[in-house]
Structures are given as C-alpha cells and as structure tokens.
Amino acid sequence: MSEPLRVLITGAAGQIAYSLLYMVGKGDVFGPNQPLTLIMLDIPPMMAVMEGVVMELNDCALPLVRGIVATADEDVAFKDIDAAFLVGAMPRKEGMERKDLLAANVKIFKSQGKALDKHAKKNVKVLVVGNPANTNALICSKYAPSIPKENFSAMTRLDQNRGQAQIAGRLKVPIDHVKNVVIWGNHSSTQFPDVTHATVVIGGSEKKVYDAINDETWLKGDFISTVQKRGAAVIAARKLSSAMSAAKAACDHMRDWFQGTPEGKWASMGIYSDGSYGVAKDVMYSFPVTIQNGQWKIVQGLPVDDFARAKMDLTAKELCEERDDALKVCEA
Numbered sequence: 001m002s003e004p005l006r007v008l009i010t011g012a013a014g015q016i017a018y019s020l021l022y023m024v025g026k027g028d029v030f031g032p033n034q035p036l037t038l039i040m041l042d043i044p045p046m047m048a049v050m051e052g053v054v055m056e057l058n059d060c061a062l063p064l065v066r067g068i069v070a071t072a073d074e075d076v077a078f079k080d081i082d083a084a085f086l087v088g089a090m091p092r093k094e095g096m097e098r099k100d101l102l103a104a105n106v107k108i109f110k111s112q113g114k115a116l117d118k119h120a121k122k123n124v125k126v127l128v129v130g131n132p133a134n135t136n137a138l139i140c141s142k143y144a145p146s147i148p149k150e151n152f153s154a155m156t157r158l159d160q161n162r163g164q165a166q167i168a169g170r171l172k173v174p175i176d177h178v179k180n181v182v183i184w185g186n187h188s189s190t191q192f193p194d195v196t197h198a199t200v201v202i203g204g205s206e207k208k209v210y211d212a213i214n215d216e217t218w219l220k221g222d223f224i225s226t227v228q229k230r231g232a233a234v235i236a237a238r239k240l241s242s243a244m245s246a247a248k249a250a251c252d253h254m255r256d257w258f259q260g261t262p263e264g265k266w267a268s269m270g271i272y273s274d275g276s277y278g279v280a281k282d283v284m285y286s287f288p289v290t291i292q293n294g295q296w297k298i299v300q301g302l303p304v305d306d307f308a309r310a311k312m313d314l315t316a317k318e319l320c321e322e323r324d325d326a327l328k329v330c331e332a
C-alpha cells in the first residue's frame with residue numbers, strides 16, 4: 001500500500017462535509033487501496049462541533065483513514081496537502097443568488113489561496129465548492145501563483161448530475177445510461193446545461209438524447225431552467241442548501257480528476273479558461289473535459305449553434321462581472 005494521501009476538507013463542521021468526509025474516508029474518491037490522512041478545517045467557534053464529527057469519523061471504523069487532523073489553523077491545514085475540497089463558506093438563503101455571497105465569501109478564498117501557495121504540494125488538486133464557486137476558485141488561484149492554474153477547479157458536477165438525472169427520469173432509464181450532458185459557464189442561474197451532444201442507451205441501442213426525448217420545447221425550456229434553478233428549489237424545500245448531492249458531486253469530480261474519465265465519457269468542471277469556444281479568458285468557466293493521468297483536456301470541436309452561443313456568452317459575461325467585483329473586494 002502507498003503512503004497516505006493528505007486530503008483537506010474545509011467547512012468540516014458543516015452540512016456538506018458531514019456526508020463528504022464519510023464518502024472520501026471509505027474510498028469513493030481515491031480508491032479502495034489508497035490510505036488517507038483526513039485534514040479538517042473549520043473556524044474557531046465550530047471546534048466543539050468538529051470534535052463531534054471527529055468522534056463519529058473514528059467510530060465509522062474506516063480502514064483507509066490512517067490519521068485525522070482537526071484544526072482552525074490554515075498553516076496546519078494546508079501543510080503538504082495532495083488534494084483540497086474547499087467547501088467552507090456561507091451558503092445562500094431563500095431568495096438570494098449565489099453571487100450575493102461574494103462579499104462574504106471571497107476573502108476566505110484569498111486567504112486560503114495564500115495558504116496553498118505557502119504550504120501545499122505544488123501538484124495539489126483543488127476543488128472549490130463554496131459559492132460563488134467559479135469566482136472563488138479564480139481568486140484562490142490568483143493568490144497561489146506558485147501552483148499551476150490547471151490545478152484549480154470549481155464544482156459544476158452537481159449541475160451535470162442534475163441534468164443527467166432529469167434526462168434519465170424523463171426517459172425512464174438508469175442514470176448511467178445517459179452520458180455527456182455538458183454544463184457551460186458559471187455555477188449560477190446563467191449556466192447552460194446542454195444536451196446537444198449527450199447520448200442515451202435506450203431499448204438496447206445508443207441514441208442522441210435529442211432524438212430519444214423528441215421534445216425540443218422541453219429541452220430548450222423547462223429542462224434548462226430546472227437545472228439552473230435546482231439549487232434554489234432544494235433550498236425552498238429543505239430550508240437548507242443541497243448537501244448530500246453536493247458531497248456526491250464533489251466526490252465524482254475529484255475521483256475523475258485523480259482516476260481519469262471513463263472512455264467516451266466527459267465530465268464538466270469549472271476550469272481556467274484558455275479562450276476555447278470563444279469564451280473570455282481569465283475566468284473559471286465550466287467546460288466538458290476528458291481526464292487522463294491527472295490532467296484534464298477540454299473536449300474541442302463541438303458544434304455551437306446560435307442558441308448555444310447566446311447562452312454561453314451570457315454566462316461568460318456574468319463571470320467577468322463577478323471576477324471584477326471579487327478583485328475589488330480583495331484589493332480593498
């Protein structure tokens with residue numbers, strides 16, 4: 001067995017971490033043979049709660065967990081880490097957009113960017129979950145200049161999973177029969193969930209989702225808005241933002257990054273834009289990627305029609321605005 005990987009989960013006393021710690025600890029992300037040191041970061045007032053989570057984690061008796069570090073000190077938490085799930089941040093309440101959290105949350109990611117720069121392994125893989133996730137990931141990478149920009153990402157996998165679940169539900173097929181639903185842009189209500197390139201195995205053969213559904217009005221209307229607004233719908237129902245599904249999506253994202261995407265399957269992740277598909281640069285934009293040996297590559301050459309172009313540009317514009325607002329907050 002290899003040396004334990006050092007895996008940081010921030011917001012470790014919060015709701016997402018409560019599911020995420022268990023899923024990571026039992027091997028869902030780094031595999032069944034990879035021992036782990038779990039590092040848990042939260043803020044000082046949450047230390048007593050975190051102590052309870054540590055008790056439970058110990059009581060789960062997970063063979064892969066070889067050590068647990070629970071701390072409120074970023075200098076301790078970020079030391080020599082291989083992977084970081086940056087979850088710790090304020091969630092939105094009913095009636096808010098995720099970007100309304102920017103002023104409250106972006107400074108967390110400035111501080112944690114600096115801590116990554118100072119303490120983490122230079123090949124660390126960073127997933128930002130805390131909202132507004134794309135812009136927080138951008139800020140984090142800007143304050144960690146010694147770590148390659150490709151090592152930072154923002155979570156849009158929950159949106160991809162939501163999109164695939166909508167399609168599978170409508171066609172009454174198992175979820176893993178649907179692939180390559182793409183999320184373009186921001187993890188916000190301007191995101192573009194795109195099924196143009198998606199396929200489904202139905203009745204024993206593979207078909208385009210567009211042909212199998214055969215309802216363009218739904219695909220261009222309610223399907224898109226359901227995915228765009230799913231986070232708000234969960235908040236309206238639970239009075240709390242999504243947690244179990246967010247933890248599962250974070251695991252899917254990091255598992256694919258470490259272990260690779262299966263042949264023929266794409267994953268969507270918010271990554272540093274290189275201008276592919278005419279998207280603005282210097283934003284963390286969600287693209288379809290394939291991953292091998294820990295390196296993602298944007299899926300290139302997909303046709304983009306006028307409908308898609310308008311949606312991809314709208315969400316890019318929002319990301320540019322968020323970036324400019326975030327930089328102002330950080331520089332103030």
Ligand SMILES: NC(=O)c1ccc[n+]([C@@H]2O[C@H](COP(=O)([O-])OP(=O)(O)OC[C@H]3O[C@@H](n4cnc5c(N)ncnc54)[C@H](O)[C@@H]3O)[C@@H](O)[C@H]2O)c1
Nearest residue numbers: 011013014015016042088089090091129130131155158246
């Ligand atoms: N990208 C996505 O798809 C997605 C999905 C769901 C939730 N989220 C976001 O994830 C974040 C966390 O959600 P939650 O439901 O777990 O919230 P929560 O309030 O239950 O937990 C957040 C935890 O973060 C801690 N925290 C605050 N500042 C911190 C800091 N500087 N360092 C470390 N920990 C800190 C808090 O003390 C709290 O324990 C929110 O911003 C939420 O909007 C994103």
Ligand SMILES: O=C(O)C[C@H](O)C(=O)O
Nearest residue numbers: 092098131231232241242
């Ligand atoms: O919607 C939220 O605020 C939480 C999260 O980003 C989600 O998509 O469920």
